[in-house]
Amino acid sequence: MSSPRTLPQALAPRHYSTVNWVGLQTLYMKEVRRFMSVATQTILAPMVTTLLFLAVFVLALGHAVDKVAGEPYMAFLAPGLIMMAITQNAFANTSSSILISKIQGNIVDLLMPPLTPLERTVGLAGGGLTRGLVVGVATWVAMVPFVPVGLAHPGFILFHAVMASLLMSLVGVLAGVWAEKFDHMAAITNFIVTPAAFLSGTFYSAERLPPLWQGVAHANPLFYMIDGFRYGFIGHADGSLTAGILVLLGANAVLLWLTHRLFATGYHLKA
């Protein structure tokens, strides 16, 4: 007869401090490696698409446009295009990560580890934020040889890039949690994200729009992202910069709370 066994210390419940740093870092690195391993699709493709947009609009309208906001059309367009790439990619990273995990059944890898809802939110959104910034830098570097873009206020560039990436990452998390098949995600992308990105003053100055369209533009958080980001490059903004900062901070706070709630309740994630 063997002697009565005592529970080894290793099997006792593990205690974490306030934040499970190892778990958080693991989730974040998983999200980053996920897009870095297919960099052609996730970084190079948006970079090339953005350059194509630049070429198409400059070739189509460049000769007919004198100056926009006191800048050559190309210099006006470039920051908007970089921001468009940032927002679309930040959204795509988190939304596709969650939806594919749900469809393939490996969402348990996210739900089972000892992570709090806040850690899950931060880990996932951090991955999307990183993708947005990496794509933004890549697009900017690719544009530099063609477009004379200055750096009027680097702080604004950084703030708006981070806020926009975070915002769209969180929207992506919400969309990924809600969607149950690729068709749902395509609907969100086609009917909400792309129109919002296209019609937010990337390609034209909101100042020159009819009053109705100006009102529509000012109700769109993406307008403030692009406007503030562009101000960082060319030193001109269409709308109020303070209002933009407040809208972005407020929208991110609301989205963080909402995402946290969804992970805490297990909406569309746990049976």
Next chain:
Amino acid sequence: MSRAFALQARRFGPVNWIGCWSLLRRQFKNGFSDLHYTILGPVISNALYLLLFVIASSSLTTLDPKAIVTFIAPGLISFAIAERAFEVSGANLIFDKHERIHFDWLMAPLTPTEKAACFALSPQNALISVLSGRSAMTFRSVLSRRRM
């Protein structure tokens, strides 16, 4: 009891019409299973491109928006057709290979020409061109009624 008759190799005419029809139907059903993604997506994207060009050109230049729509719409429609045509056949093939279900059409008694023809003939393209054209025409008639 002799089963020799049943075990003979099956003969098809010059073209295996049933096989071709089955593969075409499968392609068609695949393309139409996710309507938002396969049909509405390209139509909305193209309508957006059109809107974008009209807003950008009318706010930045003195060009006539109606003339812009007339000029750009056919280009956008052919762009949508070309993009979708590439995506439908390409995505179907890669999806089948990933899911290991490409044996379904590799094993079927179809000649390489029949397979190539079925993958190339996608009925979706015609539908996308009709829908994109329809949305462009609507857009143009709205513009002619209201000066932007």
